[in-house]
Amino acid sequence: LLLMLMMMLTACAPSGNSMEALSVTAAPQEDEIPRADGDDAAATDTSALIWYRYGDEPMLAAERRTVSRLPNEPYETALLRLLLEGPSLDAPALRGLFPAGTRVISTSRQGKMLFVTLSYQLMNGYSDEPSNWRSDTAWAQEVPLRRRLAMQAIAATVTENTTAQQVVILLEQRGETTDSMRLRQKYYTLNAADDALADPLQRDESLLLTASGTMRTILTCIQQRDIRRLYRYLALSDPDTGEARMEYEAFASKWTEYPALTAFDFSGGSASGTRAVFTVSGTRLADGVSQKFTGRSVHLMKTGGLWCISMSQLTAIVEGTP
Structure with a gap:
């Protein structure tokens, strides 16, 4: 696993709008993915609360799901894989939050911090999202909201079911680059030039329908x-x-x-x-x-x-x- 993670740091980033939140600056040392915690147990099923969007509300609601782990698969990976798949048919009021094809590449714990690497599809537009969303009044509010809720769904799901307190989002690299894998602040905002690193995610109770x-x-x-x-x-x-x-x-x-x-x-x-x-x-x-x-x-x-x-x-x- 360590070898695979090290290889990912030198793997690749496409040009174009689909990767608009990736930076072209060198990665600082603290952006390196930490080593994974010890061995994972054999495959097992557990119950967990997974957070999804409630209809068109600017809020998240939880669905209790069965998390099935593959042998030696980190629990956090299985947990987030279920989140990215979207809610079950038993919860028609809930909606998924991630663009089609988004996958969990890896997860790694370092103390109370969880590092999550997501596939490049995270930066793709939503299926109903116009290409000029930044200049459309309604979509200029909806797209940042969806992205904020997507990241909060990760934070809420992780903190609900594990002892992690913060989550750092990394992006799969495509193409030769030494750039930071960290998600950029412009992922959330209308400012396409905001290259500041996004803050680690924390649980935000104001967005949760507890x-x-x-x-x-x-x-x-x-x-x-x-x-x-x-x-x-x-x-x-x-x-x-x-x-x-x-x-x-x-x-x-x-x-x-x-x-x-x-x-x-x-x-x-x-x-x-x-x-x-x-x-x-x-x-x-x-x-x-x-x-x-x-x-x-x-x-x-x-x-x-x-x-x-x-x-x-x-x-x-x-x-x-x-």
Whole structure:
């Protein structure tokens, strides 16, 4: 394995837009791939949480998957291979985040740092991405978001299932070069000339739909009166009333009747299986009058691996007594 990794450092980088985030500067010593940790065990199957994008949301949600390791395959390699393959058919609400053909070339641990080498296809465009995306208003936001979520999916999946705390992304080299293999900052930004090395990846809870992250997102949607986005977190059925989720048009119409939420805070988040309980406080604005409320218990439920809120719990936040 060490020999293969050393050979990769002198292997190759194509010209052209597909590799626009690769540098032409010499690799600093610290960019060399560290030696792999000891021997890996025989093939085994384990359960792990893998993070994917939730629909069109700027957030990641987790799916529990079975990770199958090949003999002598590092666990982190098997883990990320499953991430790059995309979510299973059992999670239709989740989406993959990597361009077609992207592969895990290798993974290597050095203390709490994981070095991940990905194939050059990472720099290819997404199948629906226009070539002039930097000059298109909508795509100039969507492409950097996808790339940020893709990298966070790696960080979240690794930190969720291993003891690694940071991840450094390296790129497969194609062509004779002594350049750094490190991913460049321009991978994330509109500045195609930003050759600074991308920072090591760390887990970012603000992008993860954990129970707490989902509660924060729901309350933010209520406060911003982002009804369409809020509807994505509404449970398909309400266990308290037995009623199925109403159609979006009916939901949007009904929501106009509720007071506005002008401020909020929450705590707790004790989870037990498919339930999580939070204590919510805040300020509502109804008929021009502000009303503060405190200590309201709000339950989230987990269905299909996703945290969501029932209609009765949702309305309790905005129309309950102060």
